[in-house]
Amino acid sequence: MKPIYLAIITLLCAVLAVVGPASAGPADITVTSSATDPPVLMKGDTGTLTVTIQNNGPNTVAISSAKLYGNEVVPLSDSYASVGEIGAGNSKTFTFTVRADGGEGTFYPQFVLDFRDGAGSLRYPVPVQVEDTVLSASVIGMPDAFSEGRTAEITVRVGNPRPNAASGVQVIPEGTGITVTPTGGFIGALAPDGSATVVFNLTPTTETDVAFQVIWRNGINTHTTDLVLPIAFGEDKRQADPVITNVEVTPIAGGYRIVGDVMNAGLESARSVLVSPGAPATPIDPFRVYVVGTLDPDDISSFEVTFRADAGTTEVPIVVEYRDDDGNRYAATTMVGVGSVAAAPLEERDGGIPLVGIIIVALVALGIAGAIYYSWRRT
Amino acid sequence: MYDIMDTGFIRVLLNPGRFFEARMQGEPSLKIPALIALVMGLIGAVSVIPMTNITMAMLPAEMQGFGLLITIFLAAVAFVGGFLGWFIYSFVFYIVSMIFKGQGDLKRTVEFTGYGFLPQIFGGIIGTYFSYQLLSGLNVPPMTSPEQITEFSESLVTILATDPLAQIAGLVGILFTLWSANIWIFGMKYARNLSTRDAILTVGIPVGLYILYNLITLAGWL
Numbered sequence: 001m002k003p004i005y006l007a008i009i010t011l012l013c014a015v016l017a018v019v020g021p022a023s024a025g026p027a028d029i030t031v032t033s034s035a036t037d038p039p040v041l042m043k044g045d046t047g048t049l050t051v052t053i054q055n056n057g058p059n060t061v062a063i064s065s066a067k068l069y070g071n072e073v074v075p076l077s078d079s080y081a082s083v084g085e086i087g088a089g090n091s092k093t094f095t096f097t098v099r100a101d102g103g104e105g106t107f108y109p110q111f112v113l114d115f116r117d118g119a120g121s122l123r124y125p126v127p128v129q130v131e132d133t134v135l136s137a138s139v140i141g142m143p144d145a146f147s148e149g150r151t152a153e154i155t156v157r158v159g160n161p162r163p164n165a166a167s168g169v170q171v172i173p174e175g176t177g178i179t180v181t182p183t184g185g186f187i188g189a190l191a192p193d194g195s196a197t198v199v200f201n202l203t204p205t206t207e208t209d210v211a212f213q214v215i216w217r218n219g220i221n222t223h224t225t226d227l228v229l230p231i232a233f234g235e236d237k238r239q240a241d242p243v244i245t246n247v248e249v250t251p252i253a254g255g256y257r258i259v260g261d262v263m264n265a266g267l268e269s270a271r272s273v274l275v276s277p278g279a280p281a282t283p284i285d286p287f288r289v290y291v292v293g294t295l296d297p298d299d300i301s302s303f304e305v306t307f308r309a310d311a312g313t314t315e316v317p318i319v320v321e322y323r324d325d326d327g328n329r330y331a332a333t334t335m336v337g338v339g340s341v342a343a344a345p346l347e348e349r350d351g352g353i354p355l356v357g358i359i360i361v362a363l364v365a366l367g368i369a370g371a372i373y374y375s376w377r378r379t
Numbered sequence: 380m381y382d383i384m385d386t387g388f389i390r391v392l393l394n395p396g397r398f399f400e401a402r403m404q405g406e407p408s409l410k411i412p413a414l415i416a417l418v419m420g421l422i423g424a425v426s427v428i429p430m431t432n433i434t435m436a437m438l439p440a441e442m443q444g445f446g447l448l449i450t451i452f453l454a455a456v457a458f459v460g461g462f463l464g465w466f467i468y469s470f471v472f473y474i475v476s477m478i479f480k481g482q483g484d485l486k487r488t489v490e491f492t493g494y495g496f497l498p499q500i501f502g503g504i505i506g507t508y509f510s511y512q513l514l515s516g517l518n519v520p521p522m523t524s525p526e527q528i529t530e531f532s533e534s535l536v537t538i539l540a541t542d543p544l545a546q547i548a549g550l551v552g553i554l555f556t557l558w559s560a561n562i563w564i565f566g567m568k569y570a571r572n573l574s575t576r577d578a579i580l581t582v583g584i585p586v587g588l589y590i591l592y593n594l595i596t597l598a599g600w601l
Contacts, residue, residue: 354543357543357544357546357547360505360547360551361547361550361551361554364505364551364554364555365554368498368554368555368557368558371392371393371558371561372557372558372561374393374394375393375394375395375396375561375562375565
């Protein structure tokens, strides 16, 4: 053999050795991992499905296309039409956008890799979990009863019974005839089986329904769930209860004086307590209104009011006004009978001895003193 | 016939010394003093009338007759009270003057004490006027139970004690009592043959105590 031929053959072998691996088969390509984001979809959710493959063989593998097939979990994005080659030991990731169109459960859309040159294809079922459980919301703290204009503290707990975390969790109270602070509560991320609480100060002006709307995101999908709390007005079992006792009605010049005790028989403090006579009585000086101040539970304070009432009035209301800790105003009325007490003279006299009286007394005194002086002078 | 002008009521009031001195010349006579006590009793009975209206208003219809009885009884008590006061004062003065070795007929003491009540007639008239003023302004509610009547009566007492009119009436009454005391001093001086000092003490002690009691009541200390 001529040396030139030998050299050509050697060069060819060398080129062949460099260029080329002979076409490798699907046996060298494996799916190393797959994941969805969010990890667990809900019905109708859109998410991403990521599949990673690796070439475990010694040679480069040429891949024609990568596709995803599925009915319940439907791919929304296009297939990878031209993938190319993947070198030995290398890995490659394919991401598909999918939507959960079916029911709940675990579904297996097919990931298909087509190899070039008729080397066949790789089919791999990717597990995708779909679960429709929503976040739970419950009221864990509220007053025994609501009152008009009285601020009530309401505590809402949001729990996550889902197997994956929820993000951007917030609670928004909604309803008419209410004022709520804060207007929304932000919780943020909520881990699986985790919970968080939000406190609202709610002031109702009418009986109504309040909806606490829990909003959260599962991946890029926003979900809501509502918690409805009916607001019905009732009597607060703990509220202050001022009671008037030990009442004594005394007629005075131009009216009446009522002296008594006011006691707080409730379980909460009554603040800014004022005692005054109500219509038909007309308050008069010196005690048109009696300011008691704060009455703690079981506290007692005396009061005194003075008023004028028309002839024929047998009862007058004594009004106790007070506020709760939030400043809401309340009034309690107790009827006090004055009918069995002599009404004072109708014309109002100004407390002390009138001027005419003083003059009469002075004149009489002067006259008598004169008479006595005269009688001794004549003796 | 006893001549009123001769003795003169004016002399009793303004110059009791001279009056009693003159009276000592004659026999003791209780006619004029009894007349004074009678007038006092009548004034007392009249002053009860405004109370009648209140009493009648207080009582239910079926007990109006009872109310009338009460009124008559009260008027009778007030009437007798004029005489009662006269005799009580007389005996008190007689007994107190015994301490100062006073000498003289009891009848004379009773007579002169009776003259001393003359200013009280004016006091009684003014007091009755105040009483009318005070009680006519009262508004009496209808009452059904004895408790209510009791309560009303108690509050009436409160009003009578605290009302400025009542206080003025009380003060005027005390002033007229002082005038009477002045007359009694002269009366006792002659009736019991006392020195001026002893006569002042004889009258001053009981009357002073009475006025003190009245003042305390007026001031509301009791």
